[in-house]
Amino acid sequence: MEKVIDESIQGSALELVSKPENSKKLFIESYGCQMNFSDSEIVASILAETGYNTTKVLEEADLVLVNTCSIRDKAEQTVRKRLETYQVAKRKNPGMKVGVLGCMAERLKSQLLEEEKIVDLVVGPDAYKDLPNLLVEVEAGRDAINVILSKDETYGDIAPVRLDTTGVSAFVSITRGCDNMCTFCVVPFTRGRERSREPQSIMDEISDLWQKGYKEVTLLGQNVDSYLWYGGGLKKDFVKATDLQKATAVSFADLLDRVATAFPKLRVRFTTSNPQDMHTEVLEVIAKHANICKHIHLPIQSGSDRILKLMNRLHTREEYFTLIDNVRRIVPDCAITQDIITGFPTETEEDHADTIDLMKKVRYDFGYMYAYSERPGTLAGRKMEDDVPQEVKLRRLREIVDLQQIHSAERTQAFVGQIVEVLVEKESKRSKAEWAGRNSQNLTTVFPKGHYQVGDFVNVLIHRCTSGTLIGEAVGYGSMQS
Structure with missing residues (x-):
């Protein structure tokens, strides 16, 4: 599960996407993970070539788009409240069109468009290039929807519009989709199979950012450590690759090393990592380069082996500890952050105690902690009863958060005097x-x-x-x- 931001870009950096020949105005907001924010930059780029400049003012927009998240129920409810706000603006500006993008669009599909009739178009994460065609349908008075998932779309040929007024830090997407099939997560169903982006297109995008004065990039994916390129992109085809393709394959460690070597004065971050896919080669590359930031976001979700198995996390508690030991040994000054879900179906007090114990052993620098919410379409949603009472979830969450605050204070205190x-x-x-x-x-x-x-x-x-x-x-x- 990728780190959740839950805030809006609200069509920022108007001066960066303003073309004199464009006559229409786009207002775009993003909620959820970093990938959604990165995707919104791709959308803004596509629509800039279709006659749209961005605006920060909702009421003056011809087209309003919200890039959505389905990782938690709270995220979906936030988007629904925003859609109500858009409807108020639309009543004052009848020509305004409203669209939903991203994971929530793919998951709810026709519900938003046909049953509730609160939007004019619904576009899934792999269909952004179809936006110009869909807008033609909307202008003709027809509903428009494309939520088809792709096996190869990476948007590597799109130069994103940077919706960032500071011009300091930028996201660079290196993978899309996910193959992990964690039972609590909707990402494999809303973003499709995992595929890796061609490395030269990544290097070209970073080179362009460097020439424009950016000082930091974050390599982005649902699971960056499983990045693998041998000329096709899809991991599952690696077994069919030729010997030459295998010999010249680019792993995440290779890519990270290439970026850090080519741009020694550019800070490099990456997120998100999955414990079963992070290998010592990546840690050795981090230790090798001063410009790779010493921070790894390493979700654990639960400290209980029983719950990890029910979640279909492909590692055990002890294997996770081994990875943590490797991080501390190879990159001793590295910060480690976490995702934890409490109250997963059948979670007992003993399971919860295992999570508390794991946190005490790892002593994370920071964390993203949530009470479990059932997500329709996931295996847990279909097969498991959400049987932990809400008050128990919240009490356990409070204990986890309180402990994390103690550890975070310890970690920051260690920097005093440095x-x-x-x-x-x-x-x-x-x-x-x-x-x-x-x-x-x-x-x-x-x-x-x-x-x-x-x-x-x-x-x-x-x-x-x-x-x-x-x-x-x-x-x-x-x-x-x-």
């Missing part, structure tokens, strides 16, 4: 006199602005901290500063 290198990303939320950025371990760091600018790498001496933020003062430019 100098960390920070990439300045934006103004601090708490003060216009301070900059905010992240260190290699992905910790937000704030410090007085001084003469530094957005996009600078700055060494910051940490004086104090909260459980999630480092606070200090600049002591000079960092080693990554060009």
